[in-house]
Structure formats: C-alpha cells, structure tokens
Amino acid sequence: MFSKVTTAGLALLLAMLAPREAASAPQEGEDIIGETGYYVTRYEDTIPQLARRFDLGFVELMAANPGVDPWLPGAGRQLLLPLRRILPDVPRKGIVINLAELRLYYFRRDGSVVTHPVGIGRDYWQTPEIRSTISLKRKDPTWTPPASIRAERPNLPAQIGPGPDNPLGDYAMNINYGAYVIHGTNKPLGVGRRVSHGCIRLYPEDIEALFAEVPTGTPVHIIDHEIKLGWSGGALYLEAHPGQKQADAIEAGETPDYHVDIPGLMIRLLEIPGASDLQLDWTLIEATLQERRGVPVRISLAPVGGDVMPLPPLD
Known part of the structure; x- marks a missing residue:
C-alpha cells in the first residue's frame, strides 16, 4: 500500500522534516493536512523517543509500523511517520x-x-x-x-x-x-x-x-471516530485507527484483531455527497480497514487492476 522511496529521497525528506508539526491551513474543500514522512532508524533509537521527536503518540507510530520492536527497532529500518491525516468530520471550531x-x-x-x-x-x-x-x-x-x-x-x-x-x-x-x-x-x-x-x-x-x-x-x-473519510484534490480518502482493544494489544506487543465492517462503511459512504458517483477500490478499502495504520489512503479513482465498483444506489 505504501510506495518505497530511494535512499536519496529519504535523505531529502528527512532534511525537510521539522522536529515537530507546524500549523496547517487546509484549503476550501480539503479535509487532509500534513505530509507523510519517513525515517531511517539509528541503533540508539526507540519508538517512544521518535514519537516525541516527531510529535506523534506511541500507539499511532506503532500502528503505522506493525512488527517493529518499540525498544530495539534496529539500525537502518525505514519507519513510516503518520504526519498526514484527515481532519475530524465535526464542526471545526x-x-x-x-x-x-x-x-x-x-x-x-x-x-x-x-x-x-x-x-x-x-x-x-x-x-x-x-x-x-x-x-x-x-x-x-x-x-x-x-x-x-x-x-x-x-x-x-x-x-x-x-x-x-x-x-x-x-x-x-x-x-x-x-x-x-x-x-x-x-x-x-x-x-x-x-x-x-x-x-x-x-x-x-x-x-x-x-x-x-x-x-x-x-x-x-x-x-471517538475509528474510521475517517475525507476529500483531497477531488479524491476520497479513508483513514482507519485501532480501537480500545486493539490499542491495548499494540501496547502489550500483541497482534491486534480488527473487525472489518464493509456494510457499515458503505452506509457512511452513501451519506457523503458525491461519493456515490465515484469508482472505488474495494480491495484497498478492505485492506485499509484490516491494517488500520492510521494514514489516509486514496480509495477513489483506483489504479488499473484494482477491484473497482461504484457504490450501490440508495433504496
């Protein structure tokens, strides 16, 4: 789901990344702020230290990088920094x-x-x-x-x-x-x-x-919104986060068990103006709900070869 980047590209990204997030001003019609980042670990790094450095939380950094040892991630490991996010779908005040x-x-x-x-x-x-x-x-x-x-x-x-x-x-x-x-x-x-x-x-x-x-x-x-949907550049994005039980499992070093509620998501999509006109990649949607890595994933205008189908019409 996440593209690889070259060593040179990583160096450039790291040079551009500030230690902490700055204020963002989303444009009209945009629901996403921030940019995804990457970091290559050093031997002495730990997940709690990196989380604080990049203004991230422990669970969200672990969820974005499943399988990483929080205390000994090891040198030379590429971590995804979940610095891009969909704004909550509530009054923004x-x-x-x-x-x-x-x-x-x-x-x-x-x-x-x-x-x-x-x-x-x-x-x-x-x-x-x-x-x-x-x-x-x-x-x-x-x-x-x-x-x-x-x-x-x-x-x-x-x-x-x-x-x-x-x-x-x-x-x-x-x-x-x-x-x-x-x-x-x-x-x-x-x-x-x-x-x-x-x-x-x-x-x-x-x-x-x-x-x-x-x-x-x-x-x-x-x-308490585990699943978020939002627009960017005319495309629809999905962002899924662990719930209480899954976050507890992550903290305990266990593999979380996620419930994939496709019918529930379909109902939510039908309530979004314009979503019913889109072609959606349902394979990618299911994977995003299953992985819950906490980053926005584009689910409309799927690439060739994806499982693409429109939303069903309202009854």
Whole structure:
C-alpha cells in the first residue's frame, strides 16, 4: 500500500522534516493536512523517543509500523511517520479530541489547525465523549488527587504542588465537565497511550504552546471516530485507527484483531455527497480497514487492476 522511496529521497525528506508539526491551513474543500514522512532508524533509537521527536503518540507510530520492536527497532529500518491525516468530520471550531486517534486538534479562528498526540483514559476509566468548554487555565497547578485515585493509592498526599512530582505538569486547562483536565505530564511515555484516569495529557512542550493561545471559553468536543473519510484534490480518502482493544494489544506487543465492517462503511459512504458517483477500490478499502495504520489512503479513482465498483444506489 505504501510506495518505497530511494535512499536519496529519504535523505531529502528527512532534511525537510521539522522536529515537530507546524500549523496547517487546509484549503476550501480539503479535509487532509500534513505530509507523510519517513525515517531511517539509528541503533540508539526507540519508538517512544521518535514519537516525541516527531510529535506523534506511541500507539499511532506503532500502528503505522506493525512488527517493529518499540525498544530495539534496529539500525537502518525505514519507519513510516503518520504526519498526514484527515481532519475530524465535526464542526471545526476550538479543540476537538478524537479518542480513537489519540490526538487533539485545535482549530484557530484564522482557519489554521494545530494537532498534537494525547494520552487518554484507560479501560474502566475511559475519557468521555462530550461537548464542553475550557473553564479555567492554571500555570504551575496544584494537583488534588480525587477520591477515585486515592482509593487506588491511599498513601498519596492531600495535594502535590508544582514541580517534577506533579502529574499535571506545568500547565492545566480544566474542562467544564466533571473533573476532567487537559494538562501536561511528568510521564511523557504516557502520551499517545490509554493510561490515565480519564484526563487528557500532552507532551510538556505541546501543552505549553497550546496553553499560550487557547482562551477560556474555547469549545471542547471529544469524539471517538475509528474510521475517517475525507476529500483531497477531488479524491476520497479513508483513514482507519485501532480501537480500545486493539490499542491495548499494540501496547502489550500483541497482534491486534480488527473487525472489518464493509456494510457499515458503505452506509457512511452513501451519506457523503458525491461519493456515490465515484469508482472505488474495494480491495484497498478492505485492506485499509484490516491494517488500520492510521494514514489516509486514496480509495477513489483506483489504479488499473484494482477491484473497482461504484457504490450501490440508495433504496
């Protein structure tokens, strides 16, 4: 599914890649931002280190490169950097967090968007799907462990002030819903994973930048979209991500088992204006849903030899 690149081409791509993602301003009618990148590993590299360097999360980098050892990927291995992505299909305003994607989007008023990986709630402590706003911003916050966490760790102090032991990091933005907070962390390895008690954590450098420009009252919309569809250059793209169970399997070093729901996708496609007029590559669609590597794959205007067929008409 992904084309090979030459050594010279890789060197050029690496020279062009910034360490972290910059803001993008999608053009009218475009749903995709960013560009796919590649990286050739050195002996000392690890997946967590590379994830932070390229502003990616652990699970999304592992999903894009199945079979890679996260701690010993080895020297000279070509990694796909999933830096190109379909924007969420919700009102693009304020902060949008897609749980399945383990990623936050901030849609600025000037039409540009910045995106960062996040850590979210683990099993039984899932981050909820909500619509709310940023109600309070705190620099150098004090953490008061809630009763739910104190029940697990009764030896915690009543409060933890600013400093390296504070799990909120240096910046926190309260969501006007329960006790949920978007914050930094003193454990960056948790970014891009499902490890929290429901709050949303970012790399320290990402929350610092976000904190500086997000005002109180900013809308917050938390969704859980494993499958995304979007347009670019008049072509339709599909992007598939692991769900909760599959992400847990990836973290455990196991091979995820993905459910391929072709009928469900067909229903969604029929709801997209213009999609019923396209020729679609169903072999590629099925492979994308099965692999779930988290990158946009063009599914319309399939190459010669693909399993091409139009969508069925509406009843």
